[in-house]
Amino acid sequence: MGGVWERMVRSVRNILNPMLHEFGHRLDDEMYRTFLCEVEAILNSRPLTPVSSDSDDLDPLTPNHLLMLKSNVFIPPPGDFKQDDMYGYKRWRRIQHLANVFWSRWRKEYLVNLQQRQKWNHPKRNYHLDDIVLLKDEYLPRSAWSLGHITRTEPDKSGIVRNVKVKTKGTELRRPVHKLVLLLPSKSF
Incomplete structure (x- = not known):
């Protein structure tokens, strides 16, 4: 429609x-x-x-x-x-x-x-290895998007992923998950 x-x-x-x-x-x-x-x-x-x-x-x-x-x-x-x-x-x-x-x-x-922002009444999917994500970066020039894939996750005591390592074109960065947007989930999960 x-x-x-x-x-x-x-x-x-x-x-x-x-x-x-x-x-x-x-x-x-x-x-x-x-x-x-x-x-x-x-x-x-x-x-x-x-x-x-x-x-x-x-x-x-x-x-x-x-x-x-x-x-x-x-x-x-x-x-x-x-x-x-x-x-x-x-x-x-x-x-x-x-x-x-x-x-x-x-x-x-x-x-x-x-990004889907919902109350945390229900568990949502954690970020996993090889997820393709967009990085929120307000300093990128117009029409430029930073794309990366997750190489490592850092869960907290309760098992919820709070930080990840993301490999971009030129470097590997550590980012909190609220600065990421899941574009394509990995096939393994």
């Missing part, structure tokens, strides 16, 4: 409506179209699943791979775009600032939708 994409449209509208209410008068038609193209690139950069079954290959499959048939990742433009750019004369900087604002708001809402 289209519930998946309708939910995506709703989450985008919930972010775009206040942004356009606040900054819409500063955009003309061409700038609005450019901004929506930036929003489209952000939405289509979200990871769906790892590309291969090799646990060392942590490139995620994204809608951009399917739409453009390319494997390279969208790289945001260089520069630091601040609130002051909204009131300057450089239209490109204004669009890039709005795209960064959209990215930060949408990433927070999207990651929350992937």
Whole structure:
């Protein structure tokens, strides 16, 4: 019935409506179209699943791979775009600032939708070895997602996993489980 994409449209509208209410008068038609193209690139950069079954290959499959048939990742433009750019004369900087604002708001809402937060009345699945996870990192550039697989779990006295070691493309990190989003559970459990 289209519930998946309708939910995506709703989450985008919930972010775009206040942004356009606040900054819409500063955009003309061409700038609005450019901004929506930036929003489209952000939405289509979200990871769906790892590309291969090799646990060392942590490139995620994204809608951009399917739409453009390319494997390279969208790289945001260089520069630091601040609130002051909204009131300057450089239209490109204004669009890039709005795209960064959209990215930060949408990433927070999207990651929350992937995590199921329920009261701890019922036991839920612990993280296991070789689970594929997204790392919550607010310092990543626009349209970049850090994907990793769990190499070690650290349960507490009651057996609930609180911290894990995650292998990413370049390094191995120790992270608490509330900074992770389970993308693909391992096949062993």
